[in-house]
Amino acid sequence: MKRFGQVVSLLPPELQPLAKYFERNYVGTFVTAPVFPISFWNAYSRVLDGIPRTSNSAEGFHNRLNRSLSSKRPPMWRFLSLIMKFQHSTESSLTKISKGGLPRLQRPKYRALNYRLQEICKKYNSRMGTLKFRNWISRIAVHLPNNK
Numbered sequence: 001m002k003r004f005g006q007v008v009s010l011l012p013p014e015l016q017p018l019a020k021y022f023e024r025n026y027v028g029t030f031v032t033a034p035v036f037p038i039s040f041w042n043a044y045s046r047v048l049d050g051i052p053r054t055s056n057s058a059e060g061f062h063n064r065l066n067r068s069l070s071s072k073r074p075p076m077w078r079f080l081s082l083i084m085k086f087q088h089s090t091e092s093s094l095t096k097i098s099k100g101g102l103p104r105l106q107r108p109k110y111r112a113l114n115y116r117l118q119e120i121c122k123k124y125n126s127r128m129g130t131l132k133f134r135n136w137i138s139r140i141a142v143h144l145p146n147n148k
C-alpha cells in the first residue's frame with residue numbers, strides 16, 4: 001500500500017479517480033481490505049513458476065468451438081460430435097506429450113516477453129533495496145513491447 005501511494009502521488013489530478021478505483025478494488029487501505037484480494041489477481045508467483053498469466057488458452061478453445069459450430073444454436077448431435085472430436089484431439093496431444101513429444105510452443109515474441117517478465121520478477125526482491133521504486137518502474141517500462 002505504501003508503494004501504491006507513492007505511485008498515486010505521481011499521477012496528475014485527472015487520474016486520481018482511477019487511482020481511487022484501483023485502491024478500492026485491488027489494493028485496499030490500512031483500514032479496509034480490497035474487494036479483490038491481492039492473492040486473487042497478482043501474477044507474480046505465476047510468472048516465477050512459468051504458469052500462464054491469462055486465460056487465453058480457454059478463450060482460444062471457445063473461439064475454435066464457436067467457429068466450428070457455424071451457427072449459434074446447432075443441433076445437439078452436431079455439438080456433441082464436435083466435443084468428441086475436440087476430446088480425441090486433446091487425448092492425442094496428451095499421449096504425444098507423455099511419450100516425449102513437445103507441447104505446442106509459444107510464438108517467439110511471447111516466449112521472449114515471458115522470459116523478460118521472469119527476469120524482472122526474480123530481480124524485484126533483491127533489487128528493491130538498492131533501487132528507488134520510481135527507477136524500478138521505469139526500468140520495467142523498457143522491457144514492455146511497443147504496441148505495433
